[in-house]
Amino acid sequence: MLRLIAAFLCLGTAAVRAEGCTDIHDIHFPAGKNSTTVADGVVRAELSCYAFNAGSGQVVDVSVTSVENNAVFQIYRPGWKMVDGAPDGAMLPGAGDSNDATHIKDVLPATGRYVIVVGGTRGNADFKLTLAIE
Numbered sequence: 001m002l003r004l005i006a007a008f009l010c011l012g013t014a015a016v017r018a019e020g021c022t023d024i025h026d027i028h029f030p031a032g033k034n035s036t037t038v039a040d041g042v043v044r045a046e047l048s049c050y051a052f053n054a055g056s057g058q059v060v061d062v063s064v065t066s067v068e069n070n071a072v073f074q075i076y077r078p079g080w081k082m083v084d085g086a087p088d089g090a091m092l093p094g095a096g097d098s099n100d101a102t103h104i105k106d107v108l109p110a111t112g113r114y115v116i117v118v119g120g121t122r123g124n125a126d127f128k129l130t131l132a133i134e
Contacts, residue, residue, distance in 0.1 A: 020085025021049035024115060027131055035061075035132035040118070042071070042125050047086065048118045054133050055111045061132040062095070062116060063103040070120050071127035072100040078112025087115045 027050050029036050042048050054060060064071045074096060080089030092109075095101040100121065108114070118129060 071125040
């Protein structure tokens, strides 16, 4: 099975080679807050990666918005490993390879470090990634 993040960025029935994460940026919340927004962008066929720590049973609410509605994400569960410059491992249901997720709100299944990988579905994508943990 092709992995959207590590090997290909799927665009319907077409596929484009995706470059892996050059850095994984840790997401930190402002003092006293449980949510934050990161503004960033990805060049066509590249990825932006963000990590956060959370506990089993906490509720995560993640959304990505972009001017051209062309940014999507996947979320890797704790236990992921870097393979060929990109995360590899189990993903959250609804935020996996074929979901083209732009929003998910769910109860986290495990304690540990999660990784959100953002990519563009077509062209470059300027986006805002919002993460809240309850």
